[in-house]
Amino acid sequence: AEKVIQVWSTASRQEGEELTLDCSYETSQVLYHLFWYKHLLSGEMVFLIRQTSSSTAKERSGRYSVVFQKSLKSISLIISALQPDDSGKYFCALWELSNNRIFFGDGTQLVVKP
Amino acid sequence: DMKVTQMPRYLIKRMGENVLLECGQDMSHETMYWYRQDPGLGLQLIYISYDVDSNSEGDIPKGYRVSRKKREHFSLILDSAKTNQTSVYFCASSSRQGNYEQYFGPGTRLTVL
Numbered sequence: 587a588e589k590v591i592q593v594w595s596t597a598s599r600q601e602g603e604e605l606t607l608d609c610s611y612e613t614s615q616v617l618y619h620l621f622w623y624k625h626l627l628s629g630e631m632v633f634l635i636r637q638t639s640s641s642t643a644k645e646r647s648g649r650y651s652v653v654f655q656k657s658l659k660s661i662s663l664i665i666s667a668l669q670p671d672d673s674g675k676y677f678c679a680l681w682e683l684s685n686n687r688i689f690f691g692d693g694t695q696l697v698v699k700p
Numbered sequence: 701d702m703k704v705t706q707m708p709r710y711l712i713k714r715m716g717e718n719v720l721l722e723c724g725q726d727m728s729h730e731t732m733y734w735y736r737q738d739p740g741l742g743l744q745l746i747y748i749s750y751d752v753d754s755n756s757e758g759d760i761p762k763g764y765r766v767s768r769k770k771r772e773h774f775s776l777i778l779d780s781a782k783t784n785q786t787s788v789y790f791c792a793s794s795s796r797q798g799n800y801e802q803y804f805g806p807g808t809r810l811t812v813l
Binding site: 590592621623628629630631632633636677679687688689690691692693 | 742743745792801
């Protein structure tokens, strides 16, 4: 069974809009991290934001923020004030600390139109 | 500047040839990873290295082997490459300290004809 599920494979928005990318995961671990990465057209994978399972703080980094619903095993990435440069593929990842394993979702391809 | 490098960036090989993908990092990270990414799929873990000569199979190790003789270098080797190993390969590294963030290399696009 897949550990990390990103339901939407593609998304399209206009510049200036806000977008929410959903991710659900499955784990029996108590302590884990959740990450969002962006895959650029250049091929680079860029770290965006991290959520720790033990934290109740709403993580935020610039225009990126997350909504973490631990009981539902869900983490959403919110990107505000979208820009064309935000276009790319966004990956959600689960890191199980006890076994140092990381699992990626299939990614969501975002297109932001000017 | 913290960095993960991969060489080569692009590679074309014939079926049956040997392939060597190299990865380096300048952050003294203990842990390094090799992934492959295929269209429509997420990143799939091939191997993890916890430190020099301390390697562990990931989810799809078949057809691959790795070598870590120095902490800053992690090699992925395909002995007798197959056409289904055509993919984009990513190397990553992380520290056991701090936030466990993985730093990724730029990827190597391998085509096996």
